[in-house]
Amino acid sequence: MENKSFDKIDWLLREKSYEALNKEEKQLADEQLGGEKAYQDLRSLILLASSEPERKTAPQTKQALLALFKQKHRPAWLGIFAYKIPAYASAAIVILAVALAFLFTPEKERVVEKIVSIPTTPVIDTVIVAQHDTVYLEKVVEKTIYLTANPKEEKNTAPVPKIITSKPMAEQEELKSFLVESD
DSSP, X not given: OHHHHHHHHHHHHHHXXXXXXXXXXXXXXXXXXXXXXXXXXXXXXXXXXXXXXXXXXOHHHHHHHHHHHHHHTSOGGGGGTTOOOOHHHHHHHHHHHHHHHHHHSOOSOOOOOOOOOOOSSOOOOOOOOOXXXXXXOOOOOOOOOOOOSOTTOOTTOOOOXXXXXXXXXXXXXXXXXXXXXXX
């Protein structure tokens, strides 16, 4: 009902002066506006405002108002990022995030330091290195012997060497059994 009374007062202020009002309209104007002087002042203000031509706004003003409107009516999820917090709180959040990242990342390799005591007296150890070689004895030694006509004088003659022919060591059973038993 109040909305209807405001609409009626607005219509009265635009269309009728205080003297042209009937008894019911005067009573409504007195209740809502507070008397004849207030009615006349408000009427003159409304008529003056409606008689002025509409002003065009500057483009900067229009852009500023549109920016304010968009800022006020932006999506709620963007408000999370525009929330103002103190610097110490943001620093604490960053430190907490870095600590959690270090705690929950899997470790690839862990370095363990172990202190080892080294004895002051040197330790001497014998290292035996086994070498496996195959030896072949196939060298023929030839020596020239000079025969003399006098068989009694054989003092300068050297003994005749034996010609040695042998098999590879792997084929000699006696040597093989000797080497295996010695290990």
